[in-house]
Amino acid sequence: MSVEIQPYQQQFIEFAIAEGALRFGEFTLKSGRLSPYFFNAGLFRSGRALARLGRFYASAIADSGIEADVLFGPAYKGISLAASTAIALADHHDHDMPFAFNRKEAKDHGEGGNIVGAELRGNVLIIDDVITAGTAIREVMQIIQGAGAKAAGVVIALDRQERGQDANGLKPHSAIQEVEAAYHMPVVSIVNLDQMLAYLESHASDSDSLASHAEAIRVYRDRYGVQAG
Numbered sequence: 001m002s003v004e005i006q007p008y009q010q011q012f013i014e015f016a017i018a019e020g021a022l023r024f025g026e027f028t029l030k031s032g033r034l035s036p037y038f039f040n041a042g043l044f045r046s047g048r049a050l051a052r053l054g055r056f057y058a059s060a061i062a063d064s065g066i067e068a069d070v071l072f073g074p075a076y077k078g079i080s081l082a083a084s085t086a087i088a089l090a091d092h093h094d095h096d097m098p099f100a101f102n103r104k105e106a107k108d109h110g111e112g113g114n115i116v117g118a119e120l121r122g123n124v125l126i127i128d129d130v131i132t133a134g135t136a137i138r139e140v141m142q143i144i145q146g147a148g149a150k151a152a153g154v155v156i157a158l159d160r161q162e163r164g165q166d167a168n169g170l171k172p173h174s175a176i177q178e179v180e181a182a183y184h185m186p187v188v189s190i191v192n193l194d195q196m197l198a199y200l201e202s203h204a205s206d207s208d209s210l211a212s213h214a215e216a217i218r219v220y221r222d223r224y225g226v227q228a229g
Contacts, residue, residue, distance in 0.1 A: 003198040008059040009191045012157075013199045015056070019049055022158075022196075024213040030132070031165055033224065036216035037196075039158045041077060041129035053157075054084025055092055056190050057127060060155055061085070062093055064188040068152040069122030071099035074140050082127040085155075102143055120144055123152035130156050131176050131187065133164070141183060151185050158196075159189035162224045174226045193221060 016022035020043050027038040044053045073082025079101040086099040098118030105114070124144050131137060137154065144151050156176075164171040164178070171178075176187045197217050204211035 003194045005191075005195050005198055006059075006063065008056060008063075009195055010199055012056045012190050013196055015052060016157075019044055024209075024216075036213065036220050039130065039160075041081070041157050050080060050084050051087070053081070054086075054088035057081065057085040057155055057157075058088035058093055060188055060190045061089065061125070064153070064155070064186065066125060066153045066155075066186065066188065067123065068097070068125035070118050070120060070124045070149070071097055071127055072120065072124050072140070072144065073099065073101040073127050074136060075102050075104050078126070078128045081129065085127050102140075115143070115147070120147035120149040122149060124149045125152045126154040128154060128156050130158055130160070131179060132160075133175050134179050134182065137179050137183070151183060153186040153188060154179065155188045155190075157190050159187070159192035161193040161221070161226050163226050170224070172226075177226060193217070193225065197221065 013022065016039065021040055023038050023040075024036060025038075027035045029035050029038075041053075044050055071082045071086050073079045082099045082101060086097055089095040089097050100115055100117035100120055103114045103116060120143070126137070126140055126144075128136070131154070141151060159176055160174070161176075162174055164173070164175050173181075176189075179185075180187050197214060200210050200214035200217065204214050
């Protein structure tokens, strides 16, 4: 099966590797699985890196066709992601969108409340780094629905396309698929595992290490991956 990769997606993979946010090797995940790669959006930690990251999020939003009235970044990682995405949409797509984020604890003085920035209204697009379980999204949905708004979707950096776990072993679906089914909204990623693997395979002849990483990820996907769509 041919995997389509847009130029901005290839650039994002190269950017994530260069910044050390995407690493290859052996990493023990919270689930206990031994993963051949690890992604940490918290390692985009300079002004230039964050500005470029926002442009990748903006490209993914433009490519998805999702229409929204407000961007929302869940505390804490989502705060900088939503801000940089809003800037990129305005500067590079001529789309000036308001954005907001939440406090972990409601403020009882000054303007009060737990939302900072724009009013949550209409269709709200959630900007986050990854979805490893549905817990965080459930909390965000309560905030959005409590404000009388509706979630238009979620945009994340990387979709691992990986089955979850339960008491009986492997779940048939990923956390992202469960979020999409539960809330009837799309989850869009800048890149997914299939695209990352396709990139590594297409560059495998450039280095033995890339070929080795591609093979390890292919084996991992065959064991834990979910069907796309």
